[in-house]
Amino acid sequence: MLNKNITYRPEIDGLRALAVILVLLFHFELGVPGGFVGVDVFFVISGYLITEVIKNSVAAGRFSFFDFYSRRLLRLHPALIVTIGLCLMAGYVLMDPASFSGLASSAAYSLFSASNFYFLFNQGYFDASAKTQPLLHTWSLAAEWQFYIVWPFIVWGALKVSERLLAWLLVAMTIGLLGFSQYLLAYDSPAAYFMMPSRIFELSIGAGLVFLSQYRATNIVSSVITLIGLALIFISAFVLDENSPFPGFRALLPCLGAAACIYAGHSTSGSVLRTWPMVKLGLISYSVYLVHWPVAVFYKYYIFRSLNIEEKIALFILSIVLGYTLYVTVERIFMRSEKTIKSLGISSVAGSVVIVAFCCMFIVQAGGVSSRVPPDYLSLAADPVNFHTNNYGGHGFTLDSHLGDENGKKIAVFGGDSFAHQYAVGMDAILKKQGLMIEATFLHGCIFSGEYSNQVNKSPRPACREAYKKAMLQLDGNLLPFIQAQSWDGYLGTITDSTGALVPVDNASEYQALIVKILTATRKEIGDRDFIIIGNQPYPAKPISPATCLLRPNYIVQHCESLLEYAESASATLSINSALKNFAASNPRTYYVDATETFCKKGMCGMVSSGKILYSDSFHLSKDGSDAASPGIVSFIEALK
Secondary structure, eight states: OOOTTSOOOHHHHHHHHHHHHHHHHHHTTSSOTTGGGHHHHHHHHHHHHHHHHHHHHHHHTOOOHHHHHHHHHHHHHHHHHHHHHHHHHHHHHHOOHHHHHHHHHHHHHHHTTOHHHHHHHHOOTTSGGGGGOTTGGGHHHHHHHHHHHHHHHHHHHHHHHOHHHHHHHHHHHHHHHHHHHHHHHHHOHHHHHHOGGGTHHHHHHHHHHHHHTTSOOOHHHHHHHHHHHHHHHHHHHHHOOTTSOOSGGGGHHHHHHHHHHHHHTTSSGGGGGSSHHHHHHHHTHHHHHHHHHHHHHHHHHHHTSOOOHHHHHHHHHHHHHHHHHHIIIIIHHHTOOOHHHHHHHHHHHHHHHHHHHHHHHHHHHTTTTGGGSOGGGGGGTTSGGGHHHHHBTTTTOOSEEEEEOTTSEEEEEEEESHHHHTTHHHHHHHHHHHTEEEEEEEOTTOOOOSSOEEEETTEEOHHHHHHHHHHHHTTTTOOOOEEEEOOTTSOTTTEEOTTSOBOOOOSHHHHHHHHHHHHHHHHHHTOSSOEEEEOOOOOBSSOOOHHHHHTSOOSSOOGGGGGSEEEGGGBTTHHHHHHHHHHHHTSTTEEEEOTHHHHEETTEEESEETTEEOBSSSSSBBHHHHHHHHHHHHHHHHHTO
16 A cells, blocks of 8 residues: 555555566566566556556645655665665675675665666676676666656646646657657667666556546456456566567557556456455565565575576575565565654665665775685686686787797697687797797687688678688698687587578587588698697586686685586587597598697596686686696697698
8 A cells, every 4th residue: 555645456466466476487587588577567557556646645735745755765765775785795795806896886876776777887687697686676666766756746747737738748758758668779779678768658658547547447348458458468478588679669568458457457357466365465576576686696696507497486485485574574664654654764764875875885995895705816806707808818819810929930820719719828928939930810709611600699700701711821832730729519500501591400410510511621621731620628518607606705615616626527528529539530631639638637627726717707718728728739739740
């Protein structure tokens, strides 16, 4: 119940329950790809209730801006502040410095209802990096607060003229801002998703119900309308997904569905929304929404892997339990209407905001409190988020490079993607000492072939073939060995032929056959010279970035550390490397160099050795990894002389 200016309607709490269930099912990946539309249902409900409150208060002659904003503040901020505080405490115990600093930054924005700006400028809602942000979901609360800042003035000002003006204004705003949302979607989809102006039409749809609800349909008609509304919400939840351009016109489905349920939810068919479980869940839906996403993020952050179905269900239930606890201990207390509660509540909120904001500022200025990191890795704590960029084995070397002494004796030509480029640091250092040089051509994310290329974002990359041709030109007029390294298993389902059409490959066996075909063509093209194929370095089947694990504090046992060492038999590269080895054995003057030998001893592989991180991310070698693997490669080349 919002306040005395509106009549309590249990079906609206039931609709809230449906909205939060959809959001949880989406975030916990429980089979509802478009469950994010639950947020849009919340927006429609807010638009209706807030406009109803203001309209009734103005009609009764007791509307007060101070009263409106203080009620909103006490309704939303206490539970939010507690959630932010708990997230900061969890981050202190669990997170690496950069992640903790990022959490503190987003927390500060969340406190002041501006987190939608923060996430707009840092990542998109559906980006992979967004899934590690414990407060990502507060963007919707920020957008709603920004709506509250302007909406009372619009409604109050229009009602000072007439209710008719407000009604027509709502119609115009809904149509105009829906068009704006669709327009912005085509030019800046993150802004369309996160920012309040492109969401106002959702709230104004709800606001329009204040006038439409004066005209009641019969129970039969209302029941049909409710069923249609529920159908629209469910259709959008199961038809849309994270790849669907949103909001824009697509948001009309859940918004009109929510509006239909609000308008006709009093009907017989609306009883499904008035059941005891739905109403009770609706009452605590705000607190459940607040806690569910941090629960998911911190749990996945700790276990360092994807969730299994049992964990997803358990976290779903845990979110409801924790949401109920937050509702009882915080949210419900500040919703009470006593004057003492109101005055103390505002003071408490203001003081808490200052304290938490100060903590956020301290965390950011302290670099995520890097003193929490184990001393052996403290030197890496300054910028662990960019560890891969700064420590990748190819960092500092262009895609067309002279490895070693530029004026030295040229001993080979080297080509490939980022899995070739990663050896640049190590090979360059060794070759310079020996006065030798290797001509190298790299292009990240490209299969190296004269005939084939691969897709990125469903578009062929002709630049892949151009890079290959450039490497082949370096072989003209000499018989130097050609070295090729590649993410040999990394292009399944993306390889295209010379026309740009995808090559049909249904399984790993067919893919390996295609790789052998590509290598056979290269073997023929390079003529009577040595062909050296470098196999993939080992890495576990489930991706794990060692830097983001080792840069975590050790207040508790970090589960991820146990994943940094694994059996050689569990390496994801075992099968493709075997195929490469067989190809080399079956062709003249073709040699296979096994990078696995550097990183695996006695059947066990490690991503860290002697305090050095050998991988810059889940797959690529770091500078230290490049230094470790390159001597064997250079020695092999020299042995062929």
